[in-house]
Amino acid sequence: MTQFGSTVRGIRERLRRDDRRFSVRQVAQRVGIEPAYLSKIERGEVAPPSEATTVRLAAELGQDPDVLLALAGKVSGDLQEIIRKRPRLFAELIRQLKEAPDDAVLRVVREVRDGDW
Amino acid sequence: MTQFGSTVRGIRERLRRDDRRFSVRQVAQRVGIEPAYLSKIERGEVAPPSEATTVRLAAELGQDPDVLLALAGKVSGDLQEIIRKRPRLFAELIRQLKEAPDDAVLRVVREVRDGDW
């Protein structure tokens, strides 16, 4: 589908240039999966792994978990839970912001962060 | 798990009081599933149906699809796609708003809707 695998491979190989601990085998071991499985993931031979595995992989590679999950075609379970608790509210908000430029969304984020509520 | 089934049953039975077309069989047929399956869904004997089926069911019962999806433990695919396109931005926004009261979120929604961007 998308470039989840190649992205992961790229990141891992870059890290590997100055740290031999970033081989397929060693990363797989630290992440808690089989090396063969990680190899297949990186080559796109299988679908991206589960959310939990993706998050551990992101941590290992120093990546933002939400970004890696997005590449895997997923949305973090905790975000989904927040939405599910107030579906109408969040559905409307998110659809409103669909076409908004990044900086407009960022303004909203900051406003909420500094907000007085 | 949750009360997806009993909620659907309640809504359907209420509709049925003044419209005989809201039997399990007839609703199932219009939704495009087997009556036995709808029956099991309503009694919670099986997990809530797929997103597509849930959405058709919501339409048939005059419900907000996002709300019914939430009861089914899901988040609409189109919302997920919006988030996946800008994961960092939306992840931060949504987590910021997790604890915000409804009216604060609503204010943001309105602000964005009337926004000048």
Place this chain on the structure above:
DNA sequence: CGTCATGTGTCGTATATAGTACACATTTAG
């Protein structure tokens, strides 16, 4: 030059997801 680590091919598996098909007892309506 031998050994150790590396990446990958092949095969298999357990669980979840999303239903269908059919029969049957009960209820409802003309």
Place this chain on the structure above:
DNA sequence: CTAAATGTGTACTATATACGACACATGACG
């Protein structure tokens, strides 16, 4: 009273998800 409609029990299935186990050829390096 009977014919049609109703709700549901039982059994089955196809596909997807998410991996593990093991072996093997190749390459690096001390």
